[in-house]
Amino acid sequence: MQLRRGEFERIRTVLAEVDPDEPLTAREIHDLLDERGETLDSPHRVATVLGRRAEGEVEVIRDRPYRYRVLDDTAN
Numbered sequence: 001m002q003l004r005r006g007e008f009e010r011i012r013t014v015l016a017e018v019d020p021d022e023p024l025t026a027r028e029i030h031d032l033l034d035e036r037g038e039t040l041d042s043p044h045r046v047a048t049v050l051g052r053r054a055e056g057e058v059e060v061i062r063d064r065p066y067r068y069r070v071l072d073d074t075a076n
Contacts, residue, residue, distance in 0.1 A: 007049045008057075010038045015070050023059065023067035026050070 011029060014036050024032075026047035033039055033046070040046050050058045050068045061067040 007040060007045075008053055010040075011046065011049060012070050014038055023061050023069040025065045025067055027065075029068065 011033065014033050015024075015029070017036075018032055026043040029050075030040060030043040030046045040049070047066065047068075050070070051060065053070075054060045057071055059069040059071060061069070
């Protein structure tokens with residue numbers, strides 16, 4: 001299954017604007033996207049998009065619930 005074009009970039013942009021201090025759950029990210037008119041289908045979709053970027057661009061904190069931090073691409 002291929003990621004829909006731009007989903008990760010939309011998440012990255014919204015999180016850069018919000019600049020959260022702590023990692024967020026997929027539901028929290030989904031709500032932030034929705035507030036800014038950048039809605040994805042569901043929190044599950046957010047988790048899927050971020051999970052597929054977990055090797056380098058996203059830190060996944062495997063707790064209950066999982067939390068995600070999009071890594072700053074300028075740090076590399």
